[in-house]
Amino acid sequence: MxxxxxxxxxxxxxxxxxxxxxxxxxxxxxxxxxxxxxxxxxxxxxxxxxxxxxxxxxxxxxxxxxxxxxxxxxxxxxxxxxxxxxxxxxxxxxxxxxxxxxxxxxxxxxxxxxxxxxxxxxxxxxxxxxxxxxxxxxxxxxxxxxxxxxxxxxxxxxxxxxxxxxxxxxxxxxxxxxxxxxxxxxxxxxxxxxxDTPAARLIAQGEERPLLLAEVEALQASPALVVDTFRYAVRRQEATVSLATRPVLFALVRALAEAWPGDVSRATLIAQAFGGKHADESHRARLRVEIGRLRAELRTLADINATSRGFALAPHQPGAVAVLARPIEVRHASVLALLADGEAWASSALALALGAGQRSVQRALEQLVESGKVQSFGHGRARRWMTPPVAGFTTTLLLPAPLPNG
CATH class of the missing domain: 1.25.40.10 (Tetratricopeptide repeat domain)
Structure with a gap:
C-alpha cells in the first residue's frame, strides 16, 4: 500500500x-x-x-x-x-x-x-x-x-x-x-x-416523580406490585402477567393501580377503558365482563374487589402498588422514542424496530408531522423521518411496541 x-x-x-x-x-x-x-x-x-x-x-x-x-x-x-x-x-x-x-x-x-x-x-x-x-x-x-x-x-x-x-x-x-x-x-x-437522566415516572398513591434508570431497576427488584406501561405488564419481582395483547384490561389495571389503596368509580373505569363519556347499562355490563377477565389474568398476583361505587385492587402480598409510566406520554410515543436518537429513520426501519406494520407506522408518522413533532425529507424510498431529542429524558426504555390499536 x-x-x-x-x-x-x-x-x-x-x-x-x-x-x-x-x-x-x-x-x-x-x-x-x-x-x-x-x-x-x-x-x-x-x-x-x-x-x-x-x-x-x-x-x-x-x-x-x-x-x-x-x-x-x-x-x-x-x-x-x-x-x-x-x-x-x-x-x-x-x-x-x-x-x-x-x-x-x-x-x-x-x-x-x-x-x-x-x-x-x-x-x-x-x-x-x-x-x-x-x-x-x-x-x-x-x-x-x-x-x-x-x-x-x-x-x-x-x-x-x-x-x-x-x-x-x-x-x-x-x-x-x-x-x-x-x-x-x-x-x-x-x-x-x-x-443520570430521568427514564420513567413513578405514580403511586396519588403522587408521581421521575425515576433514574437505577431507580427503575430497584423498583423492579422490590416487593412492590408494578404496573409497567413500557411493556404492558403487571409484575412483582420475577412473577409477570403480560397484557400486551389486552389493551382494555391494561387500561383497567392501570386505573386501579393509580388509585390504590382507594377504589375507582365505574364511570371512571368505563371512560378510561372504553372511551365512553356517558355510561349506560351496556357499558356497565361490559365492565363487569372485563373485570372478570382481569381477575382471571391477575389471580396469582392480586384480586379486584367490588366497592359501593366501583372496584379496588387488592394485592395478595403486602407491599406498595406503583405504576411505572413513560416520562412523556403522548400518542405514538414508541415511534417518537426511536426518532429521539436524532438519526434519520426510514419508515421500514421503524416498523422493523417496533415489530409493527409499515403502513401503521406511516400513519403514525403522518399524524406526528401534522402535530409538528416530526419532520421528513426526501421522497419515495429515500424518505426519512427525524425529530430533535426530547430534552431532559433518556429513551433507553422506550423501545417496546405500542399497545394494539393504541
Missing part, C-alpha cells in the same frame, strides 16, 4: 475525514475509492459514500476478498447509521467470516459490533448478547474497545443492570480518550448522561 493510502487510512482511524480526502480525493483506484467512501460517510454524505464503496468493491480483484469484505462492513455501518435496518444482515455475516478466515480480527470484530448494534435497535437482546460473547475485547485497539464497551452498556441498560452499564461506560470513556476521537468521546458521554 502506498504512503498516501496509508496516511489517509490513519487519518480516518483518527476521525479526520477531511485529512483523508486531501490525500485521495483525486484518485480512482480501488483503495482510494474505499477510503473516500468511508470519509464521505464520516461527513454524513451517506448516498455518496455507498456509491463509492460499491465502486471500490467492484474494482478490487478476485484475489482481494479481504478488501471487498471491508467495503461490505463499511457499507453495513452506513446502513446502520442511516437506520436502513432492512440492509441484508447475512451479507455482513459473510464479510465477517471472510475477515476472520484471513486473520483480519480487528475488522471482523468491528463487523460483530455492528451486528450487535443492529440487534439492539430491533430489540433482540438475547442474540445481541450471544454475538457480543463471541468477541474478545482484550486485543482490540482503543477505538474498537470503546465500541465494544458501548455495546456491553447498551445491553446492560436494556436489561436494567445499571452497575454493569456504568462500569462498561467508564471503560469506554477511558478507551475513547486514548483513541482521541471527538465523536467517539461524545457518544460515550451521551450514554453516560442517560444513566
Amino acid at each position: 502506498d504512503s498516501l493510502i496509508t496516511a489517509a487510512a490513519l487519518a480516518l482511524a483518527a476521525g479526520d475525514p477531511l485529512g483523508a480526502l486531501d490525500r485521495v480525493a483525486l484518485r480512482e483506484d480501488a483503495p482510494a475509492l474505499a477510503l473516500r467512501g468511508i470519509a464521505m460517510a464520516q461527513l454524513g454524505e451517506f448516498d455518496r459514500a455507498k456509491a463509492l464503496l460499491r465502486r471500490a468493491a467492484r474494482a478490487f480483484g478476485p484475489k482481494e476478498a479481504v478488501a471487498r469484505a471491508r467495503c461490505v462492513v463499511a457499507e453495513a455501518e452506513i446502513a446502520l447509521v442511516s437506520r436502513d435496518l432492512g440492509w441484508p444482515a447475512k451479507t455482513l455475516d459473510s464479510a465477517r467470516a471472510t475477515l476472520e478466515k484471513h486473520g483480519d480480527r480487528l475488522n471482523a470484530a468491528h463487523a460483530g459490533h455492528l451486528k450487535v448494534r443492529r440487534l439492539l435497535l430491533i430489540g433482540r437482546l438475547d442474540e445481541a448478547e450471544q454475538v457480543l460473547a463471541e468477541l474478545d475485547p482484550a486485543p482490540l485497539p482503543p477505538a474498537a474497545r470503546a465500541a465494544h464497551e458501548l455495546a456491553v452498556a447498551g445491553i446492560a441498560m436494556r436489561r436494567l443492570k445499571t452497575r454493569t452499564a456504568r462500569t462498561a461506560l467508564e471503560w469506554a470513556r477511558h478507551a475513547a480518550r486514548q483513541a482521541g476521537i471527538p465523536g467517539l468521546m461524545a457518544e460515550v458521554d451521551t450514554a453516560l448522561l442517560a444513566l
Whole structure:
C-alpha cells in the first residue's frame, strides 16, 4: 500500500475525514475509492459514500476478498447509521467470516459490533448478547474497545443492570480518550448522561416523580406490585402477567393501580377503558365482563374487589402498588422514542424496530408531522423521518411496541 493510502487510512482511524480526502480525493483506484467512501460517510454524505464503496468493491480483484469484505462492513455501518435496518444482515455475516478466515480480527470484530448494534435497535437482546460473547475485547485497539464497551452498556441498560452499564461506560470513556476521537468521546458521554437522566415516572398513591434508570431497576427488584406501561405488564419481582395483547384490561389495571389503596368509580373505569363519556347499562355490563377477565389474568398476583361505587385492587402480598409510566406520554410515543436518537429513520426501519406494520407506522408518522413533532425529507424510498431529542429524558426504555390499536 502506498504512503498516501496509508496516511489517509490513519487519518480516518483518527476521525479526520477531511485529512483523508486531501490525500485521495483525486484518485480512482480501488483503495482510494474505499477510503473516500468511508470519509464521505464520516461527513454524513451517506448516498455518496455507498456509491463509492460499491465502486471500490467492484474494482478490487478476485484475489482481494479481504478488501471487498471491508467495503461490505463499511457499507453495513452506513446502513446502520442511516437506520436502513432492512440492509441484508447475512451479507455482513459473510464479510465477517471472510475477515476472520484471513486473520483480519480487528475488522471482523468491528463487523460483530455492528451486528450487535443492529440487534439492539430491533430489540433482540438475547442474540445481541450471544454475538457480543463471541468477541474478545482484550486485543482490540482503543477505538474498537470503546465500541465494544458501548455495546456491553447498551445491553446492560436494556436489561436494567445499571452497575454493569456504568462500569462498561467508564471503560469506554477511558478507551475513547486514548483513541482521541471527538465523536467517539461524545457518544460515550451521551450514554453516560442517560444513566443520570430521568427514564420513567413513578405514580403511586396519588403522587408521581421521575425515576433514574437505577431507580427503575430497584423498583423492579422490590416487593412492590408494578404496573409497567413500557411493556404492558403487571409484575412483582420475577412473577409477570403480560397484557400486551389486552389493551382494555391494561387500561383497567392501570386505573386501579393509580388509585390504590382507594377504589375507582365505574364511570371512571368505563371512560378510561372504553372511551365512553356517558355510561349506560351496556357499558356497565361490559365492565363487569372485563373485570372478570382481569381477575382471571391477575389471580396469582392480586384480586379486584367490588366497592359501593366501583372496584379496588387488592394485592395478595403486602407491599406498595406503583405504576411505572413513560416520562412523556403522548400518542405514538414508541415511534417518537426511536426518532429521539436524532438519526434519520426510514419508515421500514421503524416498523422493523417496533415489530409493527409499515403502513401503521406511516400513519403514525403522518399524524406526528401534522402535530409538528416530526419532520421528513426526501421522497419515495429515500424518505426519512427525524425529530430533535426530547430534552431532559433518556429513551433507553422506550423501545417496546405500542399497545394494539393504541
